[in-house]
Amino acid sequence: MGKNNTRILMQFTALAMLLIASIMFKEAESIRLCKINTNDLEKCRPAVTGRNPPPPGPDCCALVKAADLVCACRYKGYLSSYGIDLTKAKAVIASCSARMPPCFRR
Structure with missing residues (x-):
């Protein structure tokens, strides 16, 4: 059960980082x-x-x-x-x- 929770946490963290990066990129496009x-x-x-x-x-x-x-x-x-x-x-x-x-x- 511990390995499964770690995998879910890692997937969630990766998704959160991807979302943050996409938001930052979108903001950078504004001139x-x-x-x-x-x-x-x-x-x-x-x-x-x-x-x-x-x-x-x-x-x-x-x-x-x-x-x-x-x-x-x-x-x-x-x-x-x-x-x-x-x-x-x-x-x-x-x-x-x-x-x-x-x-x-x-």
Whole structure:
């Protein structure tokens, strides 16, 4: 019975270490860009993709308001490669009552 308990404890420890490593790796993937972490962009993804996107939620609007949207102008050309519709992104900015950067007004 002692050997069996040791084996279970070792398996549990290995699993716990794997989970911790995967969490640490996931956190390391986030890049700070235009005053926000890129992983946080997922909060707005439903509102800027798809045919009939839902309105942005409070978390998305908080993110939009915290972002340096003028800085985001540098990356405007890359939005479509991430499945983000520019028209929908403009609608989210407006819906969240954030200040529309000049590059998005055109």
